[in-house]
Amino acid sequence: MNFSILPIYVISIFAFCGFITYRAKKNQSITSRGALSIYILLLVLFIWTLIVIAMGILGIHVSLAKQIPLLWQAFVPILITVVAFLVSKTLRSALREVALTTPWHWFVFFQSLRIGALGSVIKGFKGEITSSFVFWVGLPDFLFGVSAILVGWLLLKHAVSIRFLMLWNLIGAAIILLPIGAFMHYFMREPGFIFIFQFPMVLAPSIVVPMFVLLNLLLAWGILSANKKTSL
Numbered sequence: 001m002n003f004s005i006l007p008i009y010v011i012s013i014f015a016f017c018g019f020i021t022y023r024a025k026k027n028q029s030i031t032s033r034g035a036l037s038i039y040i041l042l043l044v045l046f047i048w049t050l051i052v053i054a055m056g057i058l059g060i061h062v063s064l065a066k067q068i069p070l071l072w073q074a075f076v077p078i079l080i081t082v083v084a085f086l087v088s089k090t091l092r093s094a095l096r097e098v099a100l101t102t103p104w105h106w107f108v109f110f111q112s113l114r115i116g117a118l119g120s121v122i123k124g125f126k127g128e129i130t131s132s133f134v135f136w137v138g139l140p141d142f143l144f145g146v147s148a149i150l151v152g153w154l155l156l157k158h159a160v161s162i163r164f165l166m167l168w169n170l171i172g173a174a175i176i177l178l179p180i181g182a183f184m185h186y187f188m189r190e191p192g193f194i195f196i197f198q199f200p201m202v203l204a205p206s207i208v209v210p211m212f213v214l215l216n217l218l219l220a221w222g223i224l225s226a227n228k229k230t231s232l
Contacts, residue, residue, distance in 0.1 A: 005116055006203040010049060013211045016110055017042055020102045024094075029101040034094030041084050041091060045077055045207065052206040056199025065197045070188070071180065073206040081214055099222025104165065107219040108152040111172060114145030114212060130192030140175040141209075166223040172216040176209055 018039070025035040052073065055061050061073065084091055117138045124134035151168055154160045196205060 004200040004203075005119070006200045006208060009113060009116065009208045010203060012113065013208065014042060014046060017211075017215075020098055020106070021094075024098045024101055027101060029097045030094045034090055034097070037088055037091040038094050038098070041081065044080055044084075045211075048076060048080065049203075049207045052202060053199070056202050059199075061197040061199070061202045062194060065188075065194060071196065071205055073202065074180065074210055077207055077210040078214070095218060096222065096225050099218050100226055102222075104219060104222075105152045105155045107169075107215060108148050108155055108165075110148075110215065111212065112145050112148035112152070114141050114148070117141040117145065129195050131190045131195060133190070133193055133196065136179045137176060140179075144172050144175055162223055162227060166220050169216040169220040169223070173213045173220075176213050 021030075021035055021038045021042075024030045025032065030038075052061075085095070120129060120134045120138045121142055123129040124131075124138065147168070151160060151165070155165065195201060
């Protein structure tokens with residue numbers, strides 16, 4: 001198995017989400033019950049990650065790829081989060097307060113980790129990965145990660161408008177969701193696309209990328225909520 005930064009990304013994502021929840025609880029921005037609801041969601045997502053790892057080690061993802069013509073792994077964490085969000089009012093309230101009270105530049109700079117997509121793009125140029133997926137998704141993902149450094153710096157300088165920041169986050173989600181939604185069947189027909197199901201690469205679509213997208217949407221929602229508060 002080749003060295004991959006993805007396991008480090010998994011740890012970083014869960015650590016970041018856990019820390020901002022802990023911080024919001026400590027600052028009394030959310031209640032103990034609200035913090036618990038987020039921790040439970042993170043625990044469920046972590047259990048899913050362990051399942052992904054086990055399936056990856058056993059080669060099950062690669063086997064299923066020949067039977068199921070979809071990148072279904074990417075939708076599992078999204079579905080888990082959306083269902084929990086819709087069902088639990090406590091969770092919705094806690095997530096909103098976390099988004100409102102966490103320094104927004106933290107969210108922005110954290111997105112700079114998406115620069116790591118450059119590794120797959122380079123492999124694509126070298127011919128080590130023959131699927132065009134790395135260019136359609138990986139290249140925009142890398143560029144968004146680069147933009148996070150600039151946007152974060154401008155945010156610290158108060159040189160970014162609220163509307164721009166919300167739009168930027170929506171773009172961060174769209175550059176992943178739109179290509180996958182529009183071209184997935186095309187990607188699946190490429191012989192080289194099997195690379196995405198190999199371990200540890202499968203961690204990217206199964207948990208890492210969905211979590212980055214969810215953080216994009218969380219901050220966008222937080223900005224929208226802040227605008228509503230100020231307009232009242």
